[in-house]
Amino acid sequence: MSDKATPVGAVRTAAAPVQHFIRAIVEADLASGKHAAIATRFPPEPNGYLHIGHAKSICLNFGLAEDYGGTCNLRFDDTNPEKESEEYALAIQEDVRWLGFTWNGPVRWASDYFQALYDYAELLIDKGLAYVDDLTADEMREFRGTLTQPGRDSPYRDRSPAENLDLFRRMKAGEFADGARTLRLKIDMASPNINLRDPVIYRIKRAHHIRTGDAWCIYPMYDYTHCISDALECITHSLCTLEFEDHRPLYDWVLDQLPVPSHPRQIEFSRLELQYTVTSKRKLNQLVTQGHVAGWDDPRMPTIHGMRRRGYTPEGIREFARRIGISKSDNVVDMAVLESAVRDDLEARAPRVMAVLDPLKVVLTNFREGVTASRAAPFHPQQAEFGEREVPIARELWIERDDFAEIPPEGWQRLTPGGEVRLRYSYVIRCDQVVKDAAGAVIELRCSIDHDTLGRNPVGRKVKGVIHWVPADAARAIEARLYDRLFTVPEPDGDKTRDFLEFLNPDSLRVVRGWIEPGLPAPEPETRLQFERLGYFCTDRFDHDADGAWVFNRTVGLKDTWSRQGGS
Ligand code: ATP
Numbered sequence: 165m166s167d168k169a170t171p172v173g174a175v176r177t178a179a180a181p182v183q184h185f186i187r188a189i190v191e192a193d194l195a196s197g198k199h200a201a202i203a204t205r206f207p208p209e210p211n212g213y214l215h216i217g218h219a220k221s222i223c224l225n226f227g228l229a230e231d232y233g234g235t236c237n238l239r240f241d242d243t244n245p246e247k248e249s250e251e252y253a254l255a256i257q258e259d260v261r262w263l264g265f266t267w268n269g270p271v272r273w274a275s276d277y278f279q280a281l282y283d284y285a286e287l288l289i290d291k292g293l294a295y296v297d298d299l300t301a302d303e304m305r306e307f308r309g310t311l312t313q314p315g316r317d318s319p320y321r322d323r324s325p326a327e328n329l330d331l332f333r334r335m336k337a338g339e340f341a342d343g344a345r346t347l348r349l350k351i352d353m354a355s356p357n358i359n360l361r362d363p364v365i366y367r368i369k370r371a372h373h374i375r376t377g378d379a380w381c382i383y384p385m386y387d388y389t390h391c392i393s394d395a396l397e398c399i400t401h402s403l404c405t406l407e408f409e410d411h412r413p414l415y416d417w418v419l420d421q422l423p424v425p426s427h428p429r430q431i432e433f434s435r436l437e438l439q440y441t442v443t444s445k446r447k448l449n450q451l452v453t454q455g456h457v458a459g460w461d462d463p464r465m466p467t468i469h470g471m472r473r474r475g476y477t478p479e480g481i482r483e484f485a486r487r488i489g490i491s492k493s494d495n496v497v498d499m500a501v502l503e504s505a506v507r508d509d510l511e512a513r514a515p516r517v518m519a520v521l522d523p524l525k526v527v528l529t530n531f532r533e534g535v536t537a538s539r540a541a542p543f544h545p546q547q548a549e550f551g552e553r554e555v556p557i558a559r560e561l562w563i564e565r566d567d568f569a570e571i572p573p574e575g576w577q578r579l580t581p582g583g584e585v586r587l588r589y590s591y592v593i594r595c596d597q598v599v600k601d602a603a604g605a606v607i608e609l610r611c612s613i614d615h616d617t618l619g620r621n622p623v624g625r626k627v628k629g630v631i632h633w634v635p636a637d638a639a640r641a642i643e644a645r646l647y648d649r650l651f652t653v654p655e656p657d658g659d660k661t662r663d664f665l666e667f668l669n670p671d672s673l674r675v676v677r678g679w680i681e682p683g684l685p686a687p688e689p690e691t692r693l694q695f696e697r698l699g700y701f702c703t704d705r706f707d708h709d710a711d712g713a714w715v716f717n718r719t720v721g722l723k724d725t726w727s728r729q730g731g732s
């Protein structure tokens with residue numbers, strides 16, 4: 165019955181890839197012989213855990229390499245030492261592997277290239293294409309101009325290469341205070357593209373770096389580092405999100421000036437935004453550090469760690485990426501698209517069992533020891549290899565409270581006073597008596613079995629409803645963690661005048677005690693099951709036992725209830 169996880173590295177999305185403009189470019193480049201093989205890279209900054217947006221980028225970069233027989237590097241963009249940590253870097257590697265991808269060769273780091281980047285900077289100085297500037301950050305902002313006004317040249321712009329070289333070496337040697345000087349490219353302060361107005365490429369910052377320790381007190385900026393790292397790794401297609409479109413002229417400018425081994429092509433695609441959540445590491449970090457969630461791997465988080473803990477499968481996430489496709493247009497995707505990709509994957513892979521989460525007692529008044537019989541039931545209607553188990557009937561059962569209605573609405577097919585229903589894999593029963601407590605709440609149903617209905621239709625009437633149940637004495641206790649959307653509005657960060665935290669859903673987690681059918685082997689962490697009629701559940705990776713109860717996270721409901729008021 166165990167959910168046999170696909171071995172890491174063997175995860176495959178079953179469906180055919182969806183064509184998109186980047187695939188077309190790659191195909192053309194291979195057909196024309198521009199490239200014999202493609203090389204992509206996934207370049208996360210280790211300043212947080214990866215989220216669903218990164219999963220899109222991972223599936224794109226690693227997926228292209230897989231589909232076209234190329235390679236994909238994993239390279240950490242570690243140029244902001246203060247924000248980066250080993251914990252994040254390790255979690256990111258775990259996520260990429262868990263999604264089923266293998267990077268080419270060793271893990272790479274932008275910091276592997278710090279010396280090369282530095283040497284190239286000296287070369288740019290030599291060529292008169294970079295200068296040391298003494299303007300303060302505020303002054304620099306003032307000199308930069310605006311979208312409608314050109315910038316002004318810094319008074320330090322015309323320093324000689326010799327003076328710049330001397331100052332730059334002294335910056336590196338630690339002679340100046342943090343922020344006192346910068347190295348800037350000498351491009352064009354009047355360019356309509358602000359990114360080309362002499363961008364800073366080095367700053368002084370005495371910060372301990374996770375890889376290089378205190379070896380450097382100057383750090384290269386992202387734009388300068390990224391293009392050179394791509395070129396040194398002979399990346400053919402450097403894929404990034406649309407906000408870098410205006411940086412592309414800078415990417416190309418830098419590579420055009422330097423004797424780098426290759427000149428990758430930058431191609432932009434739209435970021436993924438998902439409704440009812442946020443996809444920004446900074447905001448996710450805020451949720452974690454301010455305690456709004458239990459951690460980066462809280463199952464409500466759109467992080468890969470969170471989705472994993474919730475029970476999402478790598479195949480489901482990859483299928484989601486396939487379905488949303490790649491384009492240049494805005495991409496705010498309905499949560500239902502992610503959920504249905506996950507649900508469709510779980511449908512075939514999760515064994516089905518019965519569990520009751522809001523129990524109401526049923527006493528079978530004509531239960532007869534030795535006469536009333538149990539049946540075996542398959543763990544999955546289509547997957548015979550999952551096997552079967554006995555579903556033991558007993559005198560007292562738990563059923564779901566909302567499978568009984570004293571005053572049934574029209575069309576009701578479940579239990580009601582005097583009505584009949586089939587117990588899944590068992591008999592048809594009739595509700596003869598409703599027992600209430602002093603306050604009038606229903607506490608028990610007294611029902612009788614039609615002993616002629618085990619594996620057969622009742623004679624002379626139709627019983628349409630089928631409900632799930634567990635035997636009260638033998639059932640095993642479970643804790644079920646029921647998740648709802650984390651935010652109450654589709655775009656929590658859409659209103660610039662309000663803090664996204666105002667839209668946190670106070671009811672995003674509900675913990676209930678319930679019962680699961682007996683006889684199941686103790687599930688391993690991350691065992692995925694369907695609770696019949698209730699949804700897909702996954703045993704928690706870390707909390708296995710809450711006071712003797714197995715702990716399950718609800719991954720997703722059986723149907724799309726997302727668009728309905730109140731969530732899933
Ligand atoms: P965030 O804004 O969440 O911090 P980021 O872009 O700064 O994201 P990086 O670690 O730099 O995070 O991202 C690594 C790669 O993932 C980049 O190539 C980036 O373009 C891509 N990426 C990040 N967020 C998304 C997203 N929402 N959709 C698609 N790709 C994304």
Ligand code: MG
Binds near residue numbers: 209
């Ligand atoms: Mg970034």
